[in-house]
Amino acid sequence: xxxxxxxxxxxxxxxxxxxxxxxxxxxxxxxxxxxxxxxxxxxxxxxxxxxxxxxxxxxxxxxxxxxxxxxxxxxxxxxxxxxxxxxxxxxxxxxxxxxxxxxxxxxxxxx
Amino acid sequence: xxxxxxxxxxxxxxxxxxxxxxxxxxxxxxxxxxxxxxxxxxxxxxxxxxxxxxxxxxxxxxxxxxxxxxxxxxxxxxxxxxxxxxxxxxxxxxxxxxxxxxxxxxxxxxxxxxxxx
Numbered sequence: 564x565x566x567x568x569x570x571x572x573x574x575x576x577x578x579x580x581x582x583x584x585x586x587x588x589x590x591x592x593x594x595x596x597x598x599x600x601x602x603x604x605x606x607x608x609x610x611x612x613x614x615x616x617x618x619x620x621x622x623x624x625x626x627x628x629x630x631x632x633x634x635x636x637x638x639x640x641x642x643x644x645x646x647x648x649x650x651x652x653x654x655x656x657x658x659x660x661x662x663x664x665x666x667x668x669x670x671x672x673x674x
Numbered sequence: 675x676x677x678x679x680x681x682x683x684x685x686x687x688x689x690x691x692x693x694x695x696x697x698x699x700x701x702x703x704x705x706x707x708x709x710x711x712x713x714x715x716x717x718x719x720x721x722x723x724x725x726x727x728x729x730x731x732x733x734x735x736x737x738x739x740x741x742x743x744x745x746x747x748x749x750x751x752x753x754x755x756x757x758x759x760x761x762x763x764x765x766x767x768x769x770x771x772x773x774x775x776x777x778x779x780x781x782x783x784x785x786x787x788x789x790x791x
Contacts, residue, residue, distance in 0.1 A: 567716070597779070606678075606765060607717070607782040652716050660730060661707065662780060664716030 565590045565657045569665035577673050578645055584638040584668045586653035591631050594656040598627050598638050601650045601667070610651075611638070643672045676700070678783035680766050686789045687756055695751040695786045699768030706749050707780060708741055709765040717765050723749060756790045763787050 566589045576582055586596070595614045599607040611620045611627040613636070619628040626639040636653055650669045654662040679698045687693050699706050705724055709717035719733040723743045731741075738756075743749040753760055767780040 599782075604787075606784040607767075609779055609781065612779050654716070660705065660722050660724070661719040661733070662709075662717070663719070666714070666716050 565593075565655060565663045567653060567655060567663050567665035569651075569653060569668050571668060572666065573669040573671075575671040575673060576643060578643060580643050581639070581641050582643055582670075584640070584651050584653075584670070586636040586638070586665055588634045588636075588655050588663075590657060591634050592658060593631065594658070596627075596629055596636050596653060596655050597662065598625075598636075599652040599654065601652060603649075607652065640670075645672045645674050648672050678766055678768055678781055680764075680783040680786050682786060683784065684787045684789075686791065688791050689756060689758060691756050691790075693753050693756055693788065695753075695764050695788070697749045697751070697766030697768075697783060699747065699749070699766070700781055703768035703770050703781075704746070705769045705778070706743060707767040707769075708749070708751050709767065711763045711765055711785070713762075720751070720764075753788075756788075758790050761788055761790045 568587050570585050597612045598610045600610055601607050613620045613629045624641040629636045648671050650667045652664055652667045654664040681696045707722050708720040711717040721741050722730040726743055726746045738754045740752045763785040765782055765785045767782045769778040769780045
């Protein structure tokens with residue numbers, strides 16, 4: 564059974580810092596990995612989608628990497644801003660049409 | 675264009691009652707998913723529709739939960755004899771997945787927060 568783990572569960576950093584969020588999964592047989600953002604009381608917003616054949620994806624200040632063989636992904640956020648404060652979730656698509664999510668990392672950027 | 679919409683945004687009910695939660699996917703998306711998110715946890719898969727049929731309902735916790743998508747667009751998640759443990763946010767997502775293709779990007783709605791008293 565595929566399990567996804569995110570560390571740390573919560574992170575608080577000063578504005579302007581670069582930071583890394585970690586995601587690990589137990590079964591390397593995945594089709595893709597997605598990173599989502601969730602604001603309190605809101606749904607999920609897709610940030611980046613990395614196909615299994617790719618190593619990384621970039622969007623603005625965000626960069627996500629994927630090492631499928633070791634079962635790891637990282638989300639790098641450059642020059643963090645207070646508006647980046649949210650919960651970040653990673654999810655993998657195993658050999659089925661569904662997402663398996665981690666528990667999320669609650670990020671707080673302090674002005 | 676319009677995203678995934680869900681109604682109601684909040685639902686409070688009493689233990690033992692029946693509830694229906696509605697999802698309106700992005701126009702043209704053939705695949706629709708339901709997930710359940712408990713407080714402090716990531717979403718958990720419930721059921722996946724491809725068109726009108728439930729292609730994978732392996733995540734439904736028990737037979738009190740049922741979902742339909744009769745015309746291949748709007749879906750309704752139905753919960754009978756609700757229990758306090760059913761309290762959670764129910765999320766719906768859609769994607770332009772086609773049969774035989776795995777792993778298209780999923781787009782999520784804002785969710786329905788269900789509280790069972």
